[in-house]
Amino acid sequence: MQPLTELYDPLRFLIIEVQKQLDSVTLFLETGDLRQAENGQKRVDYIDNYHVNLLNRAATYLGEQTDKDIRITVQSYEHINHGLKSLSRQLQAIIFQAKQSSTALKLLRKKNVFRALNDLQVGLELIEPAIESEGSMLAIDICRLKVHIDKRCDQQLEKYKIRLKKGQQTEALLHASFIIRDISDMGEALLRIGEGIISANMGQMIQIDRYHSLEATLTALQLNPQEDDLTIRAMGETKSGCTISGVMTAEESEGQMLAVFKEGDKAKLKEEKTGIESWHEKFPGIAPQVYSYHKSGNKAALLFEYLTGETFDKLLLQKNRKTLKAALNRLFETLTQIWEETRADQPYPANFMAQLRKRLKDVYEVHPEFQAPSVSINGVKSPTLEALVDDAEALESELPCPLGVYIHGDFNLDNIIYDPVDNDINFIDLHRSEYLDFVQDLSVLMVSAYRLSNFDPQVRKLIAQTMQAIYEFGQDYAEHIDDTSYHLRMALGLSRSFLTSTRFVLDKQHAKAMHFRGRYLIEQVIRLTEAERMTYRIQKEIFHD
Structure with missing residues (x-):
């Protein structure tokens, strides 16, 4: 991702402030010291200032830029900015919930909780290196932390559910459960931050699931978006909701496309794959060649030949x-x-x-x-x-x-x-x-x-x-x-x-x-x-x- 000085500087300050807020909240949960909760709340004004400053700078930058790649990069900065702001809001919610019940605070002093908070801290520390990296591997690592955070939060929630069924400390357990959900939501914010960095690298706003689909389908062309200098260009969206993108590398002369990547509803794309194969049997040459097909849950992705004309x-x-x-x-x-x-x-x-x-x-x-x-x-x-x-x-x-x-x-x-x-x-x-x-x-x-x-x-x-x-x-x-x-x-x-x-x-x-x-x-x-x-x-x- 390209570090744009006008945007990168306030973003770095924003990251530092969110890290401080997270440190204060973690210490508050560990010790119950209300001064740490207050410290966490004090960071909010600084975070809001950097957040708004970055939004204003991004708006100015977009107004002055016509280069598509730069505009995607600016939008990625906005994406990361909103992710950090969302993470800060969840930290505020945790402080509010935890202050309601000292018993709930004690219930939160568990390994799973602090491991999840540590994952968040690791994710924040990875943002700057990921932005400065030429590849997307570190950004993917940020996204993967969401899975670890969810796992730890789910494990703790299951323990709370067992105790709730027994009717023990009901009110405190509910407060603690709400806080665990807030921590899980912070993992979601971290995921969006990672997606923002990947999007800048790929030249199009992209979600991690779609990135993994692209990664899986590109194996047919012996390409890897983590290692090869690949970009994707939006080509449109069908009335059925499928997104269509062109895949290209910087080495390709005159910006020629390598392939077309289509992602969306699994049933629709399965039908299309079947339709293409049927046309190859009935009237060869009229339909594009399918390079690969990848499915995940109710979504699927097709990588097929880019047709000139x-x-x-x-x-x-x-x-x-x-x-x-x-x-x-x-x-x-x-x-x-x-x-x-x-x-x-x-x-x-x-x-x-x-x-x-x-x-x-x-x-x-x-x-x-x-x-x-x-x-x-x-x-x-x-x-x-x-x-x-x-x-x-x-x-x-x-x-x-x-x-x-x-x-x-x-x-x-x-x-x-x-x-x-x-x-x-x-x-x-x-x-x-x-x-x-x-x-x-x-x-x-x-x-x-x-x-x-x-x-x-x-x-x-x-x-x-x-x-x-x-x-x-x-x-x-x-x-x-x-x-x-x-x-x-x-x-x-x-x-x-x-x-x-x-x-x-x-x-x-x-x-x-x-x-x-x-x-x-x-x-x-x-x-x-x-x-x-x-x-x-x-x-x-x-x-x-």
Whole structure:
């Protein structure tokens, strides 16, 4: 971690004051000397001053810095600062509790208690060396002290519980138990301090569990974050809550990524790993290579190949028509190949309206105004959205569906990567891949373009043109396989995606535009006569704002 003089000096003084406070509290617990308790309380004003001073300096530093690495380092100083302040507050709480009962004070004079306090002292002494160290080993040692402190506190609490069951010294035992919990909480503060130092070393705020997952997955690349000069760069977060980071070393030329590290819910990442493996079997080269998979409790981590190129959302926002056109053409070629090679021997209906119904509750939680009752104006009745979905579902069940193909399952713009150098397409975030109607992927892709919260007129025009191109590509493929209900299924697929995607859009005007388009498509389709269904086409105006 880089010792920034403007921040490091007040931090060192803060550490010294917290050490003094801890010394006083430990002596108070050992001797019962109230003067030591008072000494501990006197340190609070000094600690508060250094704490606020450091916060002010960090805010000034952040305001003057644009370098990402420096900003992460400053945030790490803030993290350590808050950890030390939290530790000080717990020491204050211990003094308050212990002063309430002399009997409780006697109950605390146990080996486990003083060993835990000694662990805290060791942790404080390690902070400065850990900051000045080039690696993260000492910071990890700080984090590990939390485990030792918890173990000692839990052992002592178990002894208190046994005595409490016997009804002995109940009030004093409760006071002593509260103090043990405060000591355990100080271990948690120590853990956060260690994480702050590791974060500065890695170039991204990171928790120790995530660090261990990264450490475990990197073995596949014969790398060790403790020994190799590694940094991680935030690349985003999925709607499912998984965090995505790029792993790189200082030796890598031009900042090229070594791999992508994804961490989050174990079930989600297990599905993604399975999805990637399935794609390697069905269409080799479209998905990244998985280097390693690590699970711990209900969390897991994936380390996989970093794919060069740009995601389609970035291509749209760059407003480079030539590159965007080339990317779309290559995508259409790739999809045609995938669908031809993976066609199943039976239909797999998407059941768009069932999908929509399942997500309506989530939509209404974000936009309660969309849950409008049925109204009648001048004899013209406007049905509820639920009623429209019921009617559309009845129609959908009658539509012939072509043979299923293997689809991406979450075919958003940011899950498709185009490499203009190799003119190649890759897919990422593959945890929902399955056999289904090809219209599922295309309708999701079209709405993910419309959903972009960029209202530059040029961008909106490109979005509309992109949606139209995808629609026409789907039409060409439908004609190729004699799919007679493509346009109707696409209308239902788009309505499903327009309506459900509003839960990810907080801009009220943009969300309303999506909602009205989704509702309009359903109303339009269910009012068609048998003859009109055969010639129905989605009006291109719906793709424009």
